[in-house]
Amino acid sequence: MDDQERRRELAHFLRTRRERLSPEDAGLPVGTRRRTPGLRREELAVLAGIGVTWYTRLEQGREITVSTQVLESLAQVLQLDSAERNHLFILAREQVPADPHPLTAMIDPALQHILDTFGTYPAYIANPRWDIIAWNQSMMRVYSDFSAMSNRDRNILRYMFTNPQQRTLLADWEKEAQGLLAVFRSSTERYVGEPWFSALVVDLEQTSPEFRQWWPRHDIQGVHTGKKELQHPLVGRLALQSTSFQVIDAPDLRMVVYTPLPELDTAQKLAQLAQLPQSQLAS
Numbered sequence: 001m002d003d004q005e006r007r008r009e010l011a012h013f014l015r016t017r018r019e020r021l022s023p024e025d026a027g028l029p030v031g032t033r034r035r036t037p038g039l040r041r042e043e044l045a046v047l048a049g050i051g052v053t054w055y056t057r058l059e060q061g062r063e064i065t066v067s068t069q070v071l072e073s074l075a076q077v078l079q080l081d082s083a084e085r086n087h088l089f090i091l092a093r094e095q096v097p098a099d100p101h102p103l104t105a106m107i108d109p110a111l112q113h114i115l116d117t118f119g120t121y122p123a124y125i126a127n128p129r130w131d132i133i134a135w136n137q138s139m140m141r142v143y144s145d146f147s148a149m150s151n152r153d154r155n156i157l158r159y160m161f162t163n164p165q166q167r168t169l170l171a172d173w174e175k176e177a178q179g180l181l182a183v184f185r186s187s188t189e190r191y192v193g194e195p196w197f198s199a200l201v202v203d204l205e206q207t208s209p210e211f212r213q214w215w216p217r218h219d220i221q222g223v224h225t226g227k228k229e230l231q232h233p234l235v236g237r238l239a240l241q242s243t244s245f246q247v248i249d250a251p252d253l254r255m256v257v258y259t260p261l262p263e264l265d266t267a268q269k270l271a272q273l274a275q276l277p278q279s280q281l282a283s
Contacts, residue, residue, distance in 0.1 A: 132156060
């Protein structure tokens with residue numbers, strides 16, 4: 001889409017959303033009979049805290065720069081849902097906005113059921129902060145008992161850099177940790193400056209020498225879906241393939257599933273782990 005067409009689409013989108021909003025919806029008195037439906041441009045501009053002339057130019061498809069703050073104000077006044085808000089940002093700034101509620105802490109029972117149906121394949125769901133918020137039994141048997149951890153310790157990045165078990169479980173911890181850090185930096189770029197993001201970085205800089213050394217490199221990497229090798233203390237070496245899925249009904253969440261690769265009898269070892277009593281796993 002070229003710039004002119006994009007501005008025309010933005011103008012049309014804003015106009016249609018303004019016209020569907022009644023004065024009552026916006027908390028304004030009904031007043032006199034109106035010749036056109038919806039809010040007037042002047043009313044919308046006042047509610048959004050922007051200039052009438054400026055907003056008129058925006059709705060006319062003129063070439064002007066729109067800040068994130070103005071778009072957030074317009075989205076609120078126009079009562080846009082999440083899909084409409086994303087559409088507004090893409091048309092106005094050619095970028096998807098950061099999720100205003102990025103820290104989902106619970107999942108729908110249907111999603112937990114999906115995790116459980118993977119059986120011996122480890123699987124989990126994480127939010128944009130990289131907190132593991134749901135997992136299946138196989139994930140616990142291969143990695144750790146996440147139910148015994150605090151919410152803070154279930155952060156994937158913190159778990160990688162501060163949990164000693166990861167250093168013995170991963171066949172090449174340094175390579176995996178550097179790759180994970182590069183993916184984290186790429187996938188959370190929209191949240192730079194958010195309090196949780198800054199606090200996590202400061203915390204890891206203080207607690208992990210490796211994080212403190214590697215973070216300034218600013219390495220960037222897309223989602224890694226390659227081979228992952230583990231050295232499990234009970235069943236030995238495992239070869240797994242990780243695959244990530246966006247949860248369509250909750251697009252701020254991603255599901256990660258580890259499937260066994262043919263080598264090292266990984267599928268059989270995962271099945272063996274599933275049969276071990278909990279007491280043996282704890283030991």
